[in-house]
Amino acid sequence: MRRLFLLLPAVLLLAACQGAAVQPDYDASRDFSGYRTWQFDEPAVAYRPENDPRLAGELTTERVKASVANQMELRGLRPPVAGQGADLKVKTYLIVENRQDNVTTSFGGYWGTGWGGFWGGPSIQTQSVDYKELTLQIDMLDSNDGKLVWRGSESDTLSERPQTPAKREEQINRLVGKILGSFPPY
Template sequence: MRSLFLLLPALLLMSACQGAAVQPDYDTSRNFADYRTWQFAEPAVSSLPENDPRLSGELISDRVKDSVANQMELRGLRPPVANQEADLKVKTYLMIENRQDNVSTSFGGYWGTGWGGFWGGPSIQTQRVDYKELILQIDMLDASDGKLVWRGSEGETLSDRPQSPVKRDEQINRLVGKILGSFPPN
């Protein structure tokens, strides 16, 4: 029971960190209105660490590619017609990073009412919480010169519990939506 009280603030703190807006990086000298077509660069989805069964494989790769394709379509970018080169090449990366956070809980203090109360003195306990974060990064390269023109990334705490395919779809769609919500930049 005590560990539950220690874990609850940690979860609240981590969920609060997820609300921050994605801050992409991009080449300010590029006119993003000139980009009308896109396609995936090879490989379309890379994972770090490589061969991690949670990240590699056709199922997760297809989820990422489908979600990116849907978001690009929403932004008016289309795949090129046959025998035509795309304006943008898109690369995606799935990464798992180990994270740590310090969580402090306080307990103790005043008990009772009025003048008959008791002061027990507060106590603060700090505990380190280790967790894993799933990070999705999307890079866009100008197809004519191969240079990176836009990059966005977003992460979420990776659940220790097995996820259903529906939950995995939701997580990927949520991450891609957050990342590409700030594309194009101008």
Template sequence: MVRRFALLACAVLLSACQSNQVNHDFDASRDFSAYRSWSWKAPALQYRPDDPRIKSDLTEQRIRQAVADQLDQRGLRPAAAGARADVNVQAYLIVEDRQQQVTTNYGGGWGQPWNGYWGGPMYNETRNVTYKVATLQIDLLDGKDGKLVWRGSDEQMLSSTPKPSDRSAAIRETVGRILANYPPR
């Protein structure tokens, strides 16, 4: 029984190591070099589902800081108070349950056909493993017309009990991957 759970844990961990493709989309007709300032569109971070177990001021603070740092590295500065920004930023944190089927094979025969087979009977065990995946999506909207000009997203399997420093690092890394292709080339 312990062996089965160990194999299950290994399968889940290996599936978590698969590299996710960061998704990007943008309006090719826009001149991204004209965007110099940014501000948050209210609400700055939206949660899907709107669940109090997911919402956290600490998570929002981490995401806002990571986005601000990345935009600063790309030459965008926060808009002056009362001034209209060239780009408005809005983020979404989407948490969903996913399932994966894990099949484990046990037993089977060994040997050669001319010497006969030996060993126990072979059987398979298939189970569903449920896990949570968080998707962070960052939208940049034109400050003049309010239309979406750039969108990026990345997803990550949620860890059950990470430390606050681990959460901060994971958010910084995720935001960095998402905004790596801004401005589009």
């Protein structure tokens, strides 16, 4: 029984570490089993804001395209044979938004007993923290009618410090993997 009480906090801690699952939006009337091929719509990657030099560029575009292509391949979707159209058109968006969060810290305060006892009230301090949030959104459109049939997105904090190409690729692969992990919506 004692082991159970020691195991319970570990299980709760692991459950708290689990991120929220991506909740895609999709057209429930579509038969996703009929989609076999895909291709990027133009532009393959759209940036918001368009002029953000920390994000927009050929290197980022190629990383996103390679990651999406890899995930689509894992799901059994292939590029179309030359000269034929694809069943799905894929469009991705990289969106950077300014965010603000309030962080509260509390410290101090003591209550003692005996001759040395005293009370010092705790100090509470709240600060605003500005940061940038990166959102990757993937849209899939039916090639026949051009209508959106599936959309998924995931967000992550954009590092203010310069990142290595490997870290950028890792972040993009992680986001794309989370998003397309819920496709197709069976």
